[in-house]
Amino acid sequence: QKEVEQDPGPLSVPEGAIVSLNCTYSNSAFQYFMWYRQYSRKGPELLMYTYSSGNKEDGRFTAQVDKSSKYISLFIRDSQPSDSATYLCATKAAGNKLTFGGGTRVLVKP
């Protein structure tokens, strides 16, 4: 079993819809949870991170962590074609070592 699991998609939505992305993780010791966005042939860029359980909002993006169920979510409101990318969830351990899910490809259609 992989430490972080993520549905590969692709997830196709019309412009303006809410995009909902999810990951599960297995190690209950993880405290930091990240979401990265990766455009084709580019490096990942950090969207948001959360510490422990709870919600965090940044503009159109909301990240949620439920440690009791080991579930990580990212919501993108009012999605735009420029949001089309692969979204990677990750957990962070000491030494800033990241464990990634496999990524979900998102396509926002105009």
Add this chain to the structure above:
Amino acid sequence: NAGVTQTPKFQVLKTGQSMTLQCAQDMNHEYMSWYRQDPGMGLRLIHYSVGAGITDQGEVPNGYNVSRSTTEDFPLRLLSAAPSQTSVYFCASSLGGTGSSGNTIYFGEGSWLTVV
């Protein structure tokens, strides 16, 4: 401020050849790491460093070597390339500690490596 710079961007190697992927950062970051990305598998940690002179293995270290003689540079060496090492390689760097600065991990643009 160039961020994290990786070279080369593309490379084709023959089986058995050796090469070094270069990674440099100009942000005075203590932590640096190397990941490889294969289709459907996300990024997997190869080696990491928490400071000059300190390195350790990640999830998939076999066939790779690293050293960290300066804060700025963290080269990744392929000792004897194999087709299984065909992948996209990403270097990352960050400050240590908790809070926003310690949790913002920057990635380079990637190095595409093909071993034939």
